[in-house]
Amino acid sequence: MNAEVIPSAFPSIQDEIAANQSIGDIIRRANNLSAEQVERILSYQREHGVKFGEAAVALGLAQQEDVLWALAQQFHYPYAGKSSSPLSDELVIANKPFCDQSEIFRAIRDQLITHVYQSGEPRRRAVAVMSPDSGDGKSFFVANMAVALAQLGGRTLLIDADMRTPRQHEIFKVDNKSGLSAILAGRSEGNVLRHVPDYPGLYVLPVGIVPPNPLELLQRPSFGMLMTELTTKFDHVIIDTPSGSQGVDSRVIAANAGAALAVARNGKTRTQGLNMLLGPLMARPSIKMLGVVINEF
Numbered sequence: 001m002n003a004e005v006i007p008s009a010f011p012s013i014q015d016e017i018a019a020n021q022s023i024g025d026i027i028r029r030a031n032n033l034s035a036e037q038v039e040r041i042l043s044y045q046r047e048h049g050v051k052f053g054e055a056a057v058a059l060g061l062a063q064q065e066d067v068l069w070a071l072a073q074q075f076h077y078p079y080a081g082k083s084s085s086p087l088s089d090e091l092v093i094a095n096k097p098f099c100d101q102s103e104i105f106r107a108i109r110d111q112l113i114t115h116v117y118q119s120g121e122p123r124r125r126a127v128a129v130m131s132p133d134s135g136d137g138k139s140f141f142v143a144n145m146a147v148a149l150a151q152l153g154g155r156t157l158l159i160d161a162d163m164r165t166p167r168q169h170e171i172f173k174v175d176n177k178s179g180l181s182a183i184l185a186g187r188s189e190g191n192v193l194r195h196v197p198d199y200p201g202l203y204v205l206p207v208g209i210v211p212p213n214p215l216e217l218l219q220r221p222s223f224g225m226l227m228t229e230l231t232t233k234f235d236h237v238i239i240d241t242p243s244g245s246q247g248v249d250s251r252v253i254a255a256n257a258g259a260a261l262a263v264a265r266n267g268k269t270r271t272q273g274l275n276m277l278l279g280p281l282m283a284r285p286s287i288k289m290l291g292v293v294i295n296e297f
Contacts, residue, residue: 023052031056087196088172102148109145109152115290116259126257126258127259127260128239128241129142129262130277131262131265131277133243133268134243137263140171141295142240146158150236154235154236157238158203161241161242163181163207166210169194177209180205181209182208184223237257241253244273259288265294
């Protein structure tokens with residue numbers, strides 16, 4: 001009997017080792033180190049019993065950021081540390097992915113995945129992020145959470161649905177000539193999704209032109225249809241919304257997203273404002289309430 005040979009979906013260990021450069025090779029190429037400089041690093045490495053990157057930093061031939069970037073390259077981990085198109089400083093998890101604050105975003109990401117993407121549910125949900133007032137840190141949270149989701153692999157979409165005071169195009173430095181408002185008004189031209197450099201699976205749908213009638217646009221059937229389509233094409237969809245103090249836009253967005261998360265600011269947000277924001281949504285069984293994130297900054 002002839003047995004059919006089925007190739008493995010995973011490369012062998014030998015192939016994997018051959019395909020990947022060492023940390024030293026990546027640092028050498030990135031910093032254009034000469035053979036003499038490499039030999040100095042190797043000598044220091046042997047003498048002090050440290051790693052190549054540590055030796056390079058100790059000798060002033062590389063920076064700690066260079067070592068982190070090399071590690072990210074070796075493990076195929078999206079990292080904007082040496083990007084030619086640097087992102088906003090607000091994107092902590094993109095610029096400093098190994099700091100304590102980034103670990104907090106990862107912890108929240110894991111909670112989102114656990115509670116939002118459950119098997120057996122009729123459709124995939126998007127997450128609408130809300131806040132009672134402007135300045136609570138909602139856009140900051142959404143932007144960093146989008147990057148955190150993208151670092152898992154797959155396809156992640158950040159929708160800026162704050163058609164009153166949009167900020168995501170500024171944070172990600174993407175073109176904002178056309179976006180969500182044009183789609184809902186029925187006059188979008190071409191693809192309005194913006195790819196984020198250094199993150200193969202991360203896309204931003206900006207607001208585009210700020211419309212005079214944002215709530216009316218969101219209440220059109222086209223918004224619900226758009227959300228249904230996008231949640232089938234992306235693994236993760238997270239939405240920035242206007243603050244509750246600017247109207248009921250966020251409630252409409254959450255109803256179409258299927259899941260909602262609130263951001264409150266420590267020492268500023270009042271319980272009354274949070275109850276007014278979330279109370280009407282908690283009475284709707286079609287919306288999954290995920291909880292409240294307290295922003296300490």
